[in-house]
Amino acid sequence: MLKNKERNRDVEIPQGSLADIAFLLLIFFLVTTTIDMDKGLEMVLPAKGEQQEVNKKNISNLLVNASGNILLDEEPIQLRDIRPLVSQKLQANPNLIISVKTDRRTKYQRYIDVLDELKGSNATRISIANPE
Amino acid sequence: MPDIVFMLLIFFMVSTVLREYQGLSVILPEAQNIEKLETKRHVTYAWISKDGRISIDDKILNMNDVRTIMYDKRVNDPQIIVSLRADKGSDMGLITDFHEELRQADALKVNYSSRTEA
Numbered sequence: 001m002l003k004n005k006e007r008n009r010d011v012e013i014p015q016g017s018l019a020d021i022a023f024l025l026l027i028f029f030l031v032t033t034t035i036d037m038d039k040g041l042e043m044v045l046p047a048k049g050e051q052q053e054v055n056k057k058n059i060s061n062l063l064v065n066a067s068g069n070i071l072l073d074e075e076p077i078q079l080r081d082i083r084p085l086v087s088q089k090l091q092a093n094p095n096l097i098i099s100v101k102t103d104r105r106t107k108y109q110r111y112i113d114v115l116d117e118l119k120g121s122n123a124t125r126i127s128i129a130n131p132e
Numbered sequence: 133m134p135d136i137v138f139m140l141l142i143f144f145m146v147s148t149v150l151r152e153y154q155g156l157s158v159i160l161p162e163a164q165n166i167e168k169l170e171t172k173r174h175v176t177y178a179w180i181s182k183d184g185r186i187s188i189d190d191k192i193l194n195m196n197d198v199r200t201i202m203y204d205k206r207v208n209d210p211q212i213i214v215s216l217r218a219d220k221g222s223d224m225g226l227i228t229d230f231h232e233e234l235r236q237a238d239a240l241k242v243n244y245s246s247r248t249e250a
Contacts, residue, residue: 019134022141029144038169038215040245048235064224104225108218111227112161112246119165130228 066105161220202237
């Protein structure tokens with residue numbers, strides 16, 4: 001009975017709701033789209049076996065210990081002091097390489113903080129030393 | 133009107149990335165002087181969680197396996213950039229070991245994924 005009825009009718013997909021469907025899909029994609037930008041601090045690691053002799057004058061040692069204390073050239077400093085001090089040092093010597101050395105138990109956030117400050121002071125030559 | 137809607141629809145459909153690597157649960161560190169990655173094409177995501185698990189492309193790896201995987205990737209794509217999504221509480225020893233593995237694999241471009249401070 002039912003089947004007969006359906007067969008007789010002119011079968012057609014209703015077009016009126018097309019715009020509604022499109023809108024619905026549009027909203028779905030609008031909501032799900034996350035234009036998530038990958039942001040971060042860029043670093044280039046030293047190539048393996050690359051040992052360069054660098055003049056001692058051109059190196060600044062920046063040490064970070066396990067509890068996050070910072071030592072710049074044998075002087076304990078605060079995180080916020082990195083930027084002015086490094087900028088100053090860079091102005092005095094543009095070839096300065098900042099060698100960052102961390103303890104194995106230093107927290108990653110601390111390392112990023114330090115790196116962030118170094119980037120902020122326009123230090124381009126940053127080297128990562130292996131912790132002892 | 134429906135044309136415009138369709139156009140927008142197609143735009144969002146194309147720009148939506150459904151293939152999203154659900155890596156490990158990490159809390160990214162915060163930083164201010166961050167740069168945007170120029171391309172997404174050469175990027176490999178590496179996740180390091182607080183308890184020392186490493187995941188690259190949805191696979192949990194041991195530290196020693198990173199070298200081989202990254203070496204293969206680098207051979208396929210010499211311009212590879214590793215986006216390191218490490219938890220902010222993880223120890224630097226872990227990160228350093230990972231660095232060392234990357235150096236062995238000659239994948240030297242690293243991006244420390246971080247978010248802007250809220």
